[in-house]
Amino acid sequence: MMHAKIKELLSNAQRRLVGSIAVICLQFALVFVASAAPQTAEKEADLKAVRARIDSIRQSLHAEAGRRDALSNQLKNAELDIQSKRQSLAEIRSERRASERQLTELRVEQQKTEQQIAAERQQLAATVRVAYINGRAEQLKLLLNQQDPAQLGRMLTYYGYFGRARADRIASIGDRLAHLELLTERIAAEAERLKQMEAIQVERVGSLAQARQERSRQLAAIQAGLKSRGDQLKRLEREAAGLERLIAELRRAITDFPALAPQAFQKVQGKLPWPVTGKLLARFGSPRSGGPLKWEGILIGAAPGTQVRAPFHGRVIYADWLNGLGLLVVLDHGGGYLSLYGHNEELYRKVGDVVSPGDPLGALAERAAGDQSALYLEIRRGKQPL
Incomplete structure:
Protein backbone atom coordinates (compact mmCIF):
# COMPACT_ATOMS: atom_id res chain seq x y z
CA MET A 1 0.00 0.00 0.00
CA MET A 2 2.85 2.34 0.86
CA HIS A 3 4.60 1.53 -2.44
CA ALA A 4 1.45 2.35 -4.40
CA LYS A 5 1.10 5.63 -2.54
CA ILE A 6 4.68 6.64 -3.31
CA LYS A 7 4.32 5.59 -6.97
CA GLU A 8 1.19 7.70 -7.31
CA LEU A 9 2.96 10.72 -5.83
CA LEU A 10 5.96 10.26 -8.07
CA SER A 11 3.94 9.72 -11.26
CA ASN A 12 2.46 13.21 -10.89
CA ALA A 13 5.98 14.72 -10.99
CA GLN A 14 7.19 13.20 -14.31
CA ARG A 15 8.76 15.38 -16.96
CA ARG A 16 8.35 15.05 -20.72
CA LEU A 17 11.80 15.90 -22.00
CA VAL A 18 14.48 13.23 -22.05
CA GLY A 19 17.15 15.83 -21.31
CA SER A 20 15.61 16.41 -17.86
CA ILE A 21 15.55 12.74 -16.83
CA ALA A 22 18.10 13.29 -14.09
CA VAL A 23 15.89 15.83 -12.37
CA ILE A 24 12.98 13.39 -12.46
CA CYS A 25 15.04 10.59 -11.08
CA LEU A 26 16.44 12.77 -8.33
CA GLN A 27 12.95 13.81 -7.30
CA PHE A 28 11.88 10.17 -7.04
CA ALA A 29 15.03 9.24 -5.22
CA LEU A 30 14.39 11.78 -2.52
CA VAL A 31 11.48 9.71 -1.26
CA PHE A 32 13.76 6.88 -0.25
CA VAL A 33 16.85 8.55 1.28
CA ALA A 34 17.28 8.70 5.02
CA SER A 35 17.46 12.44 5.64
CA ALA A 36 14.27 14.51 5.33
CA ALA A 37 16.02 17.90 5.15
CA PRO A 38 17.82 17.41 1.78
CA GLN A 39 14.64 15.98 0.25
CA THR A 40 12.36 18.83 1.18
CA ALA A 41 15.11 21.38 0.45
CA GLU A 42 15.35 20.08 -3.13
CA LYS A 43 11.60 20.35 -3.64
CA GLU A 44 11.51 23.75 -2.01
CA ALA A 45 14.27 24.84 -4.42
CA ASP A 46 12.14 23.55 -7.30
CA LEU A 47 9.18 25.46 -5.92
CA LYS A 48 11.29 28.61 -5.63
CA ALA A 49 12.40 28.20 -9.26
CA VAL A 50 8.80 27.75 -10.40
CA ARG A 51 7.71 30.83 -8.49
CA ALA A 52 10.59 32.81 -10.01
CA ARG A 53 9.45 31.63 -13.43
CA ILE A 54 5.90 32.70 -12.59
CA ASP A 55 7.13 36.18 -11.61
CA SER A 56 9.14 36.38 -14.84
CA ILE A 57 6.12 35.43 -16.94
CA ARG A 58 3.94 37.92 -15.08
CA GLN A 59 6.46 40.69 -15.82
CA SER A 60 6.58 39.59 -19.44
CA LEU A 61 2.79 39.58 -19.58
CA HIS A 62 2.74 43.11 -18.17
CA ALA A 63 5.24 44.29 -20.79
CA GLU A 64 3.36 42.55 -23.60
CA ALA A 65 0.09 44.05 -22.38
CA ARG A 229 1.85 32.96 -21.82
CA GLY A 230 -1.32 33.14 -19.79
CA ASP A 231 -1.84 29.41 -20.32
CA GLN A 232 1.80 28.82 -19.38
CA LEU A 233 1.35 30.93 -16.26
CA LYS A 234 -1.70 28.90 -15.24
CA ARG A 235 0.21 25.67 -15.85
CA LEU A 236 3.13 26.86 -13.74
CA GLU A 237 0.79 28.00 -10.99
CA ARG A 238 -0.77 24.52 -10.99
CA GLU A 239 2.73 23.02 -10.94
CA ALA A 240 3.69 25.23 -7.99
CA ALA A 241 0.59 24.14 -6.12
CA GLY A 242 1.40 20.51 -6.95
CA LEU A 243 4.96 20.93 -5.70
CA GLU A 244 3.69 22.40 -2.46
CA ARG A 245 1.45 19.39 -1.97
CA LEU A 246 4.28 17.03 -2.94
CA ILE A 247 6.65 18.62 -0.41
CA ALA A 248 4.07 18.10 2.30
CA GLU A 249 3.53 14.47 1.23
CA LEU A 250 7.29 13.82 1.10
CA ARG A 251 7.71 15.09 4.62
CA ARG A 252 5.07 12.62 5.76
CA ALA A 253 6.18 9.72 3.55
CA ILE A 254 9.92 9.67 4.32
CA THR A 255 9.24 9.05 7.97
CA ASP A 256 7.44 5.79 7.10
CA PHE A 257 9.85 4.36 4.48
CA PRO A 258 12.97 2.42 5.54
CA ALA A 259 16.27 3.99 4.51
CA LEU A 260 18.54 2.22 2.02
CA ALA A 261 21.71 0.84 3.55
CA PRO A 262 24.72 2.76 2.22
CA GLN A 263 26.75 0.95 -0.42
CA ALA A 264 30.20 1.85 -1.72
CA PHE A 265 28.98 2.61 -5.28
CA GLN A 266 31.64 5.26 -5.72
CA LYS A 267 34.40 2.71 -5.17
CA VAL A 268 33.16 0.32 -7.87
CA GLN A 269 32.03 2.95 -10.36
CA GLY A 270 33.61 2.25 -13.75
CA LYS A 271 34.36 -1.38 -12.84
CA LEU A 272 30.83 -2.78 -12.91
CA PRO A 273 29.61 -5.17 -15.64
CA TRP A 274 27.18 -3.95 -18.30
CA PRO A 275 23.49 -4.68 -17.65
CA VAL A 276 23.38 -6.53 -21.00
CA THR A 277 26.03 -8.13 -23.16
CA GLY A 278 26.23 -6.35 -26.50
CA LYS A 279 27.89 -3.77 -28.71
CA LEU A 280 28.46 -0.14 -27.78
CA LEU A 281 26.39 1.97 -30.21
CA ALA A 282 26.72 5.44 -28.66
CA ARG A 283 29.33 6.75 -26.25
CA PHE A 284 28.83 9.14 -23.37
CA GLY A 285 29.18 12.74 -24.57
CA SER A 286 28.94 11.91 -28.29
CA PRO A 287 26.55 14.01 -30.47
CA ARG A 288 22.97 12.80 -30.79
CA SER A 289 21.79 12.49 -34.41
CA GLY A 290 24.48 14.93 -35.52
CA GLY A 291 22.83 17.79 -33.61
CA PRO A 292 23.97 19.99 -30.73
CA LEU A 293 22.63 17.63 -28.06
CA LYS A 294 24.97 15.01 -26.65
CA TRP A 295 24.43 11.62 -25.09
CA GLU A 296 24.33 11.73 -21.30
CA GLY A 297 24.56 7.96 -21.15
CA ILE A 298 25.45 5.05 -23.46
CA LEU A 299 23.55 2.80 -25.88
CA ILE A 300 24.31 -0.93 -25.79
CA GLY A 301 23.00 -2.92 -28.75
CA ALA A 302 21.48 -6.32 -27.89
CA ALA A 303 18.78 -8.67 -29.14
CA PRO A 304 15.14 -7.98 -28.26
CA GLY A 305 14.06 -9.84 -25.12
CA THR A 306 17.57 -9.80 -23.61
CA GLN A 307 17.32 -9.58 -19.83
CA VAL A 308 18.55 -6.36 -18.25
CA ARG A 309 20.34 -7.08 -14.97
CA ALA A 310 21.26 -4.83 -12.06
CA PRO A 311 25.03 -4.17 -11.95
CA PHE A 312 25.01 -3.17 -8.26
CA HIS A 313 22.96 -3.03 -5.10
CA GLY A 314 20.10 -0.55 -5.15
CA ARG A 315 16.43 0.15 -4.69
CA VAL A 316 13.91 0.71 -7.50
CA ILE A 317 12.62 4.27 -7.29
CA TYR A 318 10.95 4.40 -10.69
CA ALA A 319 9.44 1.67 -12.88
CA ASP A 320 7.12 3.07 -15.51
CA TRP A 321 6.91 4.47 -19.04
CA LEU A 322 8.69 7.75 -19.85
CA ASN A 323 8.50 9.66 -23.11
CA GLY A 324 11.66 9.05 -25.17
CA LEU A 325 12.88 6.09 -23.10
CA GLY A 326 9.86 3.79 -23.12
CA LEU A 327 9.61 1.50 -20.10
CA LEU A 328 12.26 2.76 -17.70
CA VAL A 329 13.78 1.48 -14.44
CA VAL A 330 15.70 3.81 -12.13
CA LEU A 331 17.82 2.49 -9.25
CA ASP A 332 18.98 4.49 -6.23
CA HIS A 333 22.40 3.27 -5.10
CA GLY A 334 22.73 5.62 -2.14
CA GLY A 335 24.98 8.62 -1.77
CA GLY A 336 23.04 10.44 -4.48
CA TYR A 337 24.02 7.88 -7.19
CA LEU A 338 21.33 6.81 -9.66
CA SER A 339 21.31 4.45 -12.64
CA LEU A 340 18.73 4.48 -15.46
CA TYR A 341 17.78 1.59 -17.78
CA GLY A 342 15.60 2.55 -20.76
CA HIS A 343 13.96 0.90 -23.82
CA ASN A 344 12.50 -2.13 -22.05
CA GLU A 345 9.51 -4.07 -23.32
CA GLU A 346 8.77 -5.57 -19.90
CA LEU A 347 9.64 -4.60 -16.32
CA TYR A 348 10.21 -7.19 -13.59
CA ARG A 349 10.47 -4.81 -10.65
CA LYS A 350 8.23 -2.32 -8.92
CA VAL A 351 8.95 0.82 -6.93
CA GLY A 352 10.50 0.03 -3.55
CA ASP A 353 12.08 -3.32 -4.55
CA VAL A 354 15.65 -3.83 -3.33
CA VAL A 355 17.93 -5.52 -5.89
CA SER A 356 21.35 -7.12 -5.79
CA PRO A 357 23.99 -7.43 -8.54
CA GLY A 358 22.72 -9.71 -11.33
CA ASP A 359 19.02 -9.45 -10.45
CA PRO A 360 16.86 -9.07 -13.58
CA LEU A 361 15.18 -5.69 -13.97
CA GLY A 362 13.38 -6.17 -17.28
CA ALA A 363 13.61 -7.37 -20.88
CA LEU A 364 14.92 -5.32 -23.81
CA ALA A 365 12.30 -4.03 -26.26
CA GLU A 366 12.27 -4.41 -30.02
CA ARG A 367 12.92 -1.02 -31.64
CA ALA A 368 11.17 0.54 -34.62
CA ALA A 369 12.02 -0.59 -38.14
CA GLY A 370 15.55 0.42 -39.07
CA ASP A 371 16.70 0.91 -35.46
CA GLN A 372 18.75 -1.69 -33.63
CA SER A 373 17.42 -2.82 -30.27
CA ALA A 374 19.52 -1.22 -27.59
CA LEU A 375 19.55 -0.52 -23.87
CA TYR A 376 19.97 3.07 -22.73
CA LEU A 377 22.15 3.20 -19.60
CA GLU A 378 22.81 6.39 -17.69
CA ILE A 379 24.62 6.97 -14.38
CA ARG A 380 23.99 10.10 -12.35
CA ARG A 381 25.13 11.67 -9.15
CA GLY A 382 22.50 14.18 -8.28
CA LYS A 383 21.90 16.14 -11.46
CA GLN A 384 25.33 15.43 -12.97
CA PRO A 385 25.68 12.67 -15.60
CA LEU A 386 28.74 10.49 -15.12
Whole structure:
Protein backbone atom coordinates (compact mmCIF):
# COMPACT_ATOMS: atom_id res chain seq x y z
CA MET A 1 0.00 0.00 0.00
CA MET A 2 2.85 2.34 0.86
CA HIS A 3 4.60 1.53 -2.44
CA ALA A 4 1.45 2.35 -4.40
CA LYS A 5 1.10 5.63 -2.54
CA ILE A 6 4.68 6.64 -3.31
CA LYS A 7 4.32 5.59 -6.97
CA GLU A 8 1.19 7.70 -7.31
CA LEU A 9 2.96 10.72 -5.83
CA LEU A 10 5.96 10.26 -8.07
CA SER A 11 3.94 9.72 -11.26
CA ASN A 12 2.46 13.21 -10.89
CA ALA A 13 5.98 14.72 -10.99
CA GLN A 14 7.19 13.20 -14.31
CA ARG A 15 8.76 15.38 -16.96
CA ARG A 16 8.35 15.05 -20.72
CA LEU A 17 11.80 15.90 -22.00
CA VAL A 18 14.48 13.23 -22.05
CA GLY A 19 17.15 15.83 -21.31
CA SER A 20 15.61 16.41 -17.86
CA ILE A 21 15.55 12.74 -16.83
CA ALA A 22 18.10 13.29 -14.09
CA VAL A 23 15.89 15.83 -12.37
CA ILE A 24 12.98 13.39 -12.46
CA CYS A 25 15.04 10.59 -11.08
CA LEU A 26 16.44 12.77 -8.33
CA GLN A 27 12.95 13.81 -7.30
CA PHE A 28 11.88 10.17 -7.04
CA ALA A 29 15.03 9.24 -5.22
CA LEU A 30 14.39 11.78 -2.52
CA VAL A 31 11.48 9.71 -1.26
CA PHE A 32 13.76 6.88 -0.25
CA VAL A 33 16.85 8.55 1.28
CA ALA A 34 17.28 8.70 5.02
CA SER A 35 17.46 12.44 5.64
CA ALA A 36 14.27 14.51 5.33
CA ALA A 37 16.02 17.90 5.15
CA PRO A 38 17.82 17.41 1.78
CA GLN A 39 14.64 15.98 0.25
CA THR A 40 12.36 18.83 1.18
CA ALA A 41 15.11 21.38 0.45
CA GLU A 42 15.35 20.08 -3.13
CA LYS A 43 11.60 20.35 -3.64
CA GLU A 44 11.51 23.75 -2.01
CA ALA A 45 14.27 24.84 -4.42
CA ASP A 46 12.14 23.55 -7.30
CA LEU A 47 9.18 25.46 -5.92
CA LYS A 48 11.29 28.61 -5.63
CA ALA A 49 12.40 28.20 -9.26
CA VAL A 50 8.80 27.75 -10.40
CA ARG A 51 7.71 30.83 -8.49
CA ALA A 52 10.59 32.81 -10.01
CA ARG A 53 9.45 31.63 -13.43
CA ILE A 54 5.90 32.70 -12.59
CA ASP A 55 7.13 36.18 -11.61
CA SER A 56 9.14 36.38 -14.84
CA ILE A 57 6.12 35.43 -16.94
CA ARG A 58 3.94 37.92 -15.08
CA GLN A 59 6.46 40.69 -15.82
CA SER A 60 6.58 39.59 -19.44
CA LEU A 61 2.79 39.58 -19.58
CA HIS A 62 2.74 43.11 -18.17
CA ALA A 63 5.24 44.29 -20.79
CA GLU A 64 3.36 42.55 -23.60
CA ALA A 65 0.09 44.05 -22.38
CA GLY A 66 1.70 47.50 -22.54
CA ARG A 67 2.86 46.83 -26.08
CA ARG A 68 -0.61 45.57 -26.96
CA ASP A 69 -2.20 48.75 -25.60
CA ALA A 70 0.28 50.90 -27.55
CA LEU A 71 -0.50 49.00 -30.76
CA SER A 72 -4.22 49.27 -30.07
CA ASN A 73 -3.83 53.03 -29.74
CA GLN A 74 -1.82 53.16 -32.98
CA LEU A 75 -4.50 51.08 -34.67
CA LYS A 76 -7.17 53.50 -33.46
CA ASN A 77 -5.19 56.48 -34.79
CA ALA A 78 -4.69 54.67 -38.10
CA GLU A 79 -8.43 54.06 -38.38
CA LEU A 80 -9.14 57.75 -37.70
CA ASP A 81 -6.46 58.82 -40.17
CA ILE A 82 -7.88 56.52 -42.84
CA GLN A 83 -11.36 57.88 -42.18
CA SER A 84 -10.09 61.47 -42.54
CA LYS A 85 -8.22 60.65 -45.75
CA ARG A 86 -11.26 58.91 -47.19
CA GLN A 87 -13.43 61.93 -46.43
CA SER A 88 -10.87 64.16 -48.11
CA LEU A 89 -10.79 61.78 -51.07
CA ALA A 90 -14.59 61.93 -51.33
CA GLU A 91 -14.46 65.74 -51.33
CA ILE A 92 -11.77 65.77 -54.02
CA ARG A 93 -13.78 63.38 -56.16
CA SER A 94 -16.88 65.55 -55.71
CA GLU A 95 -14.93 68.67 -56.75
CA ARG A 96 -13.48 66.83 -59.72
CA ARG A 97 -16.93 65.70 -60.87
CA ALA A 98 -18.22 69.29 -60.54
CA SER A 99 -15.25 70.58 -62.55
CA GLU A 100 -15.82 67.98 -65.23
CA ARG A 101 -19.51 68.90 -65.43
CA GLN A 102 -18.61 72.60 -65.70
CA LEU A 103 -16.01 71.77 -68.32
CA THR A 104 -18.59 69.86 -70.35
CA GLU A 105 -21.04 72.78 -70.14
CA LEU A 106 -18.36 75.26 -71.22
CA ARG A 107 -17.37 73.12 -74.16
CA VAL A 108 -21.01 72.95 -75.27
CA GLU A 109 -21.31 76.74 -74.94
CA GLN A 110 -18.00 77.16 -76.77
CA GLN A 111 -19.29 75.05 -79.61
CA LYS A 112 -22.52 77.09 -79.81
CA THR A 113 -20.53 80.34 -79.79
CA GLU A 114 -18.30 79.12 -82.59
CA GLN A 115 -21.41 78.24 -84.59
CA GLN A 116 -22.88 81.69 -83.84
CA ILE A 117 -19.69 83.43 -85.01
CA ALA A 118 -19.72 81.36 -88.19
CA ALA A 119 -23.33 82.40 -88.86
CA GLU A 120 -22.56 86.09 -88.18
CA ARG A 121 -19.58 85.93 -90.49
CA GLN A 122 -21.74 84.44 -93.22
CA GLN A 123 -24.32 87.20 -92.77
CA LEU A 124 -21.60 89.87 -92.78
CA ALA A 125 -20.17 88.44 -95.97
CA ALA A 126 -23.63 88.50 -97.54
CA THR A 127 -24.16 92.12 -96.43
CA VAL A 128 -20.81 93.13 -97.86
CA ARG A 129 -21.62 91.45 -101.15
CA VAL A 130 -25.03 93.14 -101.35
CA ALA A 131 -23.53 96.52 -100.48
CA TYR A 132 -20.84 96.05 -103.04
CA ILE A 133 -23.26 95.05 -105.79
CA ASN A 134 -25.80 97.76 -104.93
CA GLY A 135 -23.10 100.36 -104.60
CA ARG A 136 -21.76 99.57 -108.05
CA ALA A 137 -25.26 99.77 -109.53
CA GLU A 138 -26.04 103.10 -107.82
CA GLN A 139 -22.74 104.55 -108.92
CA LEU A 140 -23.51 103.53 -112.54
CA LYS A 141 -26.94 105.16 -112.29
CA LEU A 142 -25.33 108.29 -110.94
CA LEU A 143 -22.93 108.40 -113.87
CA LEU A 144 -25.84 108.04 -116.24
CA ASN A 145 -27.75 110.79 -114.41
CA GLN A 146 -30.43 108.33 -113.40
CA GLN A 147 -29.89 108.53 -109.60
CA ASP A 148 -29.93 111.27 -107.01
CA PRO A 149 -26.37 111.59 -105.60
CA ALA A 150 -27.66 112.37 -102.12
CA GLN A 151 -29.70 109.22 -102.05
CA LEU A 152 -26.72 107.19 -103.21
CA GLY A 153 -24.59 108.62 -100.42
CA ARG A 154 -27.18 107.78 -97.85
CA MET A 155 -27.44 104.21 -99.13
CA LEU A 156 -23.71 103.71 -98.98
CA THR A 157 -23.63 105.19 -95.49
CA TYR A 158 -26.33 102.77 -94.36
CA TYR A 159 -24.42 99.81 -95.77
CA GLY A 160 -21.37 101.05 -93.90
CA TYR A 161 -23.32 101.20 -90.65
CA PHE A 162 -24.68 97.70 -91.16
CA GLY A 163 -21.25 96.31 -91.92
CA ARG A 164 -19.57 97.98 -88.93
CA ALA A 165 -22.36 96.88 -86.61
CA ARG A 166 -22.06 93.31 -87.76
CA ALA A 167 -18.27 93.47 -87.51
CA ASP A 168 -18.59 94.79 -83.97
CA ARG A 169 -20.94 91.94 -83.13
CA ILE A 170 -18.48 89.45 -84.58
CA ALA A 171 -15.68 91.02 -82.53
CA SER A 172 -17.79 90.83 -79.36
CA ILE A 173 -18.62 87.19 -79.99
CA GLY A 174 -14.93 86.56 -80.68
CA ASP A 175 -13.99 88.13 -77.36
CA ARG A 176 -16.55 85.94 -75.67
CA LEU A 177 -15.18 82.90 -77.44
CA ALA A 178 -11.64 83.78 -76.34
CA HIS A 179 -12.88 84.13 -72.76
CA LEU A 180 -14.58 80.73 -73.01
CA GLU A 181 -11.40 79.16 -74.33
CA LEU A 182 -9.39 80.66 -71.45
CA LEU A 183 -11.96 79.52 -68.91
CA THR A 184 -12.01 76.07 -70.46
CA GLU A 185 -8.23 75.82 -70.17
CA ARG A 186 -8.34 76.86 -66.52
CA ILE A 187 -11.08 74.38 -65.65
CA ALA A 188 -9.27 71.62 -67.57
CA ALA A 189 -6.11 72.40 -65.58
CA GLU A 190 -8.10 72.31 -62.32
CA ALA A 191 -9.68 69.00 -63.32
CA GLU A 192 -6.22 67.58 -64.04
CA ARG A 193 -4.95 68.86 -60.68
CA LEU A 194 -7.88 67.25 -58.90
CA LYS A 195 -7.23 64.03 -60.79
CA GLN A 196 -3.62 63.99 -59.56
CA MET A 197 -4.72 64.82 -56.02
CA GLU A 198 -7.21 61.96 -56.18
CA ALA A 199 -4.46 59.55 -57.26
CA ILE A 200 -2.20 60.73 -54.40
CA GLN A 201 -5.03 60.42 -51.89
CA VAL A 202 -5.91 56.93 -53.12
CA GLU A 203 -2.27 55.92 -52.66
CA ARG A 204 -2.22 57.39 -49.14
CA VAL A 205 -5.39 55.57 -48.18
CA GLY A 206 -3.91 52.33 -49.54
CA SER A 207 -0.67 52.80 -47.60
CA LEU A 208 -2.59 53.57 -44.42
CA ALA A 209 -4.76 50.50 -44.96
CA GLN A 210 -1.64 48.34 -45.34
CA ALA A 211 -0.14 49.85 -42.18
CA ARG A 212 -3.39 49.23 -40.35
CA GLN A 213 -3.41 45.62 -41.56
CA GLU A 214 0.17 45.13 -40.34
CA ARG A 215 -0.69 46.61 -36.94
CA SER A 216 -3.74 44.35 -36.78
CA ARG A 217 -1.51 41.36 -37.53
CA GLN A 218 0.98 42.39 -34.84
CA LEU A 219 -1.84 42.95 -32.38
CA ALA A 220 -3.27 39.50 -33.14
CA ALA A 221 0.19 37.97 -32.61
CA ILE A 222 0.55 39.75 -29.28
CA GLN A 223 -2.92 38.62 -28.24
CA ALA A 224 -2.00 35.03 -29.15
CA GLY A 225 1.28 35.37 -27.25
CA LEU A 226 -0.54 36.74 -24.23
CA LYS A 227 -2.95 33.82 -24.33
CA SER A 228 -0.07 31.34 -24.66
CA ARG A 229 1.85 32.96 -21.82
CA GLY A 230 -1.32 33.14 -19.79
CA ASP A 231 -1.84 29.41 -20.32
CA GLN A 232 1.80 28.82 -19.38
CA LEU A 233 1.35 30.93 -16.26
CA LYS A 234 -1.70 28.90 -15.24
CA ARG A 235 0.21 25.67 -15.85
CA LEU A 236 3.13 26.86 -13.74
CA GLU A 237 0.79 28.00 -10.99
CA ARG A 238 -0.77 24.52 -10.99
CA GLU A 239 2.73 23.02 -10.94
CA ALA A 240 3.69 25.23 -7.99
CA ALA A 241 0.59 24.14 -6.12
CA GLY A 242 1.40 20.51 -6.95
CA LEU A 243 4.96 20.93 -5.70
CA GLU A 244 3.69 22.40 -2.46
CA ARG A 245 1.45 19.39 -1.97
CA LEU A 246 4.28 17.03 -2.94
CA ILE A 247 6.65 18.62 -0.41
CA ALA A 248 4.07 18.10 2.30
CA GLU A 249 3.53 14.47 1.23
CA LEU A 250 7.29 13.82 1.10
CA ARG A 251 7.71 15.09 4.62
CA ARG A 252 5.07 12.62 5.76
CA ALA A 253 6.18 9.72 3.55
CA ILE A 254 9.92 9.67 4.32
CA THR A 255 9.24 9.05 7.97
CA ASP A 256 7.44 5.79 7.10
CA PHE A 257 9.85 4.36 4.48
CA PRO A 258 12.97 2.42 5.54
CA ALA A 259 16.27 3.99 4.51
CA LEU A 260 18.54 2.22 2.02
CA ALA A 261 21.71 0.84 3.55
CA PRO A 262 24.72 2.76 2.22
CA GLN A 263 26.75 0.95 -0.42
CA ALA A 264 30.20 1.85 -1.72
CA PHE A 265 28.98 2.61 -5.28
CA GLN A 266 31.64 5.26 -5.72
CA LYS A 267 34.40 2.71 -5.17
CA VAL A 268 33.16 0.32 -7.87
CA GLN A 269 32.03 2.95 -10.36
CA GLY A 270 33.61 2.25 -13.75
CA LYS A 271 34.36 -1.38 -12.84
CA LEU A 272 30.83 -2.78 -12.91
CA PRO A 273 29.61 -5.17 -15.64
CA TRP A 274 27.18 -3.95 -18.30
CA PRO A 275 23.49 -4.68 -17.65
CA VAL A 276 23.38 -6.53 -21.00
CA THR A 277 26.03 -8.13 -23.16
CA GLY A 278 26.23 -6.35 -26.50
CA LYS A 279 27.89 -3.77 -28.71
CA LEU A 280 28.46 -0.14 -27.78
CA LEU A 281 26.39 1.97 -30.21
CA ALA A 282 26.72 5.44 -28.66
CA ARG A 283 29.33 6.75 -26.25
CA PHE A 284 28.83 9.14 -23.37
CA GLY A 285 29.18 12.74 -24.57
CA SER A 286 28.94 11.91 -28.29
CA PRO A 287 26.55 14.01 -30.47
CA ARG A 288 22.97 12.80 -30.79
CA SER A 289 21.79 12.49 -34.41
CA GLY A 290 24.48 14.93 -35.52
CA GLY A 291 22.83 17.79 -33.61
CA PRO A 292 23.97 19.99 -30.73
CA LEU A 293 22.63 17.63 -28.06
CA LYS A 294 24.97 15.01 -26.65
CA TRP A 295 24.43 11.62 -25.09
CA GLU A 296 24.33 11.73 -21.30
CA GLY A 297 24.56 7.96 -21.15
CA ILE A 298 25.45 5.05 -23.46
CA LEU A 299 23.55 2.80 -25.88
CA ILE A 300 24.31 -0.93 -25.79
CA GLY A 301 23.00 -2.92 -28.75
CA ALA A 302 21.48 -6.32 -27.89
CA ALA A 303 18.78 -8.67 -29.14
CA PRO A 304 15.14 -7.98 -28.26
CA GLY A 305 14.06 -9.84 -25.12
CA THR A 306 17.57 -9.80 -23.61
CA GLN A 307 17.32 -9.58 -19.83
CA VAL A 308 18.55 -6.36 -18.25
CA ARG A 309 20.34 -7.08 -14.97
CA ALA A 310 21.26 -4.83 -12.06
CA PRO A 311 25.03 -4.17 -11.95
CA PHE A 312 25.01 -3.17 -8.26
CA HIS A 313 22.96 -3.03 -5.10
CA GLY A 314 20.10 -0.55 -5.15
CA ARG A 315 16.43 0.15 -4.69
CA VAL A 316 13.91 0.71 -7.50
CA ILE A 317 12.62 4.27 -7.29
CA TYR A 318 10.95 4.40 -10.69
CA ALA A 319 9.44 1.67 -12.88
CA ASP A 320 7.12 3.07 -15.51
CA TRP A 321 6.91 4.47 -19.04
CA LEU A 322 8.69 7.75 -19.85
CA ASN A 323 8.50 9.66 -23.11
CA GLY A 324 11.66 9.05 -25.17
CA LEU A 325 12.88 6.09 -23.10
CA GLY A 326 9.86 3.79 -23.12
CA LEU A 327 9.61 1.50 -20.10
CA LEU A 328 12.26 2.76 -17.70
CA VAL A 329 13.78 1.48 -14.44
CA VAL A 330 15.70 3.81 -12.13
CA LEU A 331 17.82 2.49 -9.25
CA ASP A 332 18.98 4.49 -6.23
CA HIS A 333 22.40 3.27 -5.10
CA GLY A 334 22.73 5.62 -2.14
CA GLY A 335 24.98 8.62 -1.77
CA GLY A 336 23.04 10.44 -4.48
CA TYR A 337 24.02 7.88 -7.19
CA LEU A 338 21.33 6.81 -9.66
CA SER A 339 21.31 4.45 -12.64
CA LEU A 340 18.73 4.48 -15.46
CA TYR A 341 17.78 1.59 -17.78
CA GLY A 342 15.60 2.55 -20.76
CA HIS A 343 13.96 0.90 -23.82
CA ASN A 344 12.50 -2.13 -22.05
CA GLU A 345 9.51 -4.07 -23.32
CA GLU A 346 8.77 -5.57 -19.90
CA LEU A 347 9.64 -4.60 -16.32
CA TYR A 348 10.21 -7.19 -13.59
CA ARG A 349 10.47 -4.81 -10.65
CA LYS A 350 8.23 -2.32 -8.92
CA VAL A 351 8.95 0.82 -6.93
CA GLY A 352 10.50 0.03 -3.55
CA ASP A 353 12.08 -3.32 -4.55
CA VAL A 354 15.65 -3.83 -3.33
CA VAL A 355 17.93 -5.52 -5.89
CA SER A 356 21.35 -7.12 -5.79
CA PRO A 357 23.99 -7.43 -8.54
CA GLY A 358 22.72 -9.71 -11.33
CA ASP A 359 19.02 -9.45 -10.45
CA PRO A 360 16.86 -9.07 -13.58
CA LEU A 361 15.18 -5.69 -13.97
CA GLY A 362 13.38 -6.17 -17.28
CA ALA A 363 13.61 -7.37 -20.88
CA LEU A 364 14.92 -5.32 -23.81
CA ALA A 365 12.30 -4.03 -26.26
CA GLU A 366 12.27 -4.41 -30.02
CA ARG A 367 12.92 -1.02 -31.64
CA ALA A 368 11.17 0.54 -34.62
CA ALA A 369 12.02 -0.59 -38.14
CA GLY A 370 15.55 0.42 -39.07
CA ASP A 371 16.70 0.91 -35.46
CA GLN A 372 18.75 -1.69 -33.63
CA SER A 373 17.42 -2.82 -30.27
CA ALA A 374 19.52 -1.22 -27.59
CA LEU A 375 19.55 -0.52 -23.87
CA TYR A 376 19.97 3.07 -22.73
CA LEU A 377 22.15 3.20 -19.60
CA GLU A 378 22.81 6.39 -17.69
CA ILE A 379 24.62 6.97 -14.38
CA ARG A 380 23.99 10.10 -12.35
CA ARG A 381 25.13 11.67 -9.15
CA GLY A 382 22.50 14.18 -8.28
CA LYS A 383 21.90 16.14 -11.46
CA GLN A 384 25.33 15.43 -12.97
CA PRO A 385 25.68 12.67 -15.60
CA LEU A 386 28.74 10.49 -15.12
